Amino acid sequence: MEWFTNPANSKSLGLLIFFVTFCLIVLWVYGSRSRSETLESHKNIPFLDDENDKNEERPHHG
Numbered sequence: 661m662e663w664f665t666n667p668a669n670s671k672s673l674g675l676l677i678f679f680v681t682f683c684l685i686v687l688w689v690y691g692s693r694s695r696s697e698t699l700e701s702h703k704n705i706p707f708l709d710d711e712n713d714k715n716e717e718r719p720h721h722g
Contacts, residue, residue: 663669690696 664673689699
């Protein structure tokens with residue numbers, strides 16, 4: 661138990677835990693073809709609002 665209380669060891673252990681978690685999330689997201697295609701179709705959602713704003717006529721004040 662003393663090994664965990666050493667700050668140098670706990671940093672390495674924390675990095676390992678976060679890295680493994682990150683890898684598992686990436687595998688979960690891209691592991692399924694249907695889930696991957698769904699996420700790819702949603703990647704441009706933030707830019708759709710900008711396109712709609714450009715197409716609308718804005719009233720000029722003044």
